[in-house]
């Protein structure tokens with residue numbers, strides 16, 4: 001037989017094997033890419049804090065996204081990384097009944113953003129990594145005082161939720177904010193707040209706690225941009241919706257404080 005006639009018979013198994021190999025490689029690449037694509041809520045339910053290091057596997061903001069001087073927060077064993085599902089998982093947020101994006105915790109936001117919160121249960125201290133984006137601007141190149149005040153409101157609410165047992169169990173009622181230095185658009189600062197004292201008394205036959213909070217927004221060199229004297233009260237039912245989402249609790253494990261919404 002002429003060699004040209006035999007060639008397809010020899011080439012076809014080679015081409016077939018090459019096709020299979022190429023196909024598997026492409027499938028592997030696509031799968032790998034899909035697994036790496038954040039957010040990946042299922043993994044957020046399982047990963048330990050130390051594993052939440054890169055956007056490839058973790059929350060929308062991770063250690064490798066943070067400036068060097070704030071990176072230690074992600075590895076400090078005294079701190080729990082806070083992962084609320086409504087901040088990380090936009091599709092779940094919509095399904096669960098939220099109407100929009102969080103003023104402070106919107107992964108796509110470009111105003112003021114707490115991109116990561118860390119809770120120290122022993123010291124009753126909440127620390128946040130904060131980004132100030134262009135949508136927070138007022139004076140040319142500088143941020144609106146309302147951006148700092150909103151930030152303090154958020155800390156004031158969440159610090160009492162973390163200390164009081166369940167997500168969204170109370171409300172901020174006072175945010176006394178001192179604006180001390182202008183914050184520039186593009187700045188990344190650290191927010192540190194603590195519970196100074198708590199007063200519990202009976203109201204309508206049930207205990208009501210006033211949580212007194214102070215906080216500071218600090219820069220890399222320790223300069224203070226804003227401070228807070230705040231008050232939250234717990235428990236307060238703010239939402240009128242009574243469902244599984246409003247009955248969530250905290251799950252504390254492996255250095256992460258998650259809400260039980262990750263199980264819904």
Ligand SMILES: CCCCCCCC(=O)SCCNC(=O)CCNC(=O)[C@H](O)C(C)(C)COP(=O)(O)OP(=O)(O)OC[C@H]1O[C@@H](n2cnc3c(N)ncnc32)[C@H](O)[C@@H]1OP(=O)(O)O
Pocket residue numbers: 153154155156157158168170171172173174208210231233236238
């Ligand atoms: C919470 C989410 C965290 C992240 C985002 C942050 C945003 C939030 O915190 S929630 C949104 C902002 N906050 C709000 O909208 C709250 C609006 N306020 C309210 O709806 C009501 O004041 C509410 C429901 C909280 C409390 O009302 P009510 O249950 O009638 O409590 P009330 O009896 O007035 O007050 C209880 C105690 O708290 C005190 N208190 C209440 N409000 C204040 C206040 N603004 N300043 C000082 N003390 C207050 C009262 O004096 C009272 O103490 P005492 O008995 O010693 O006098």
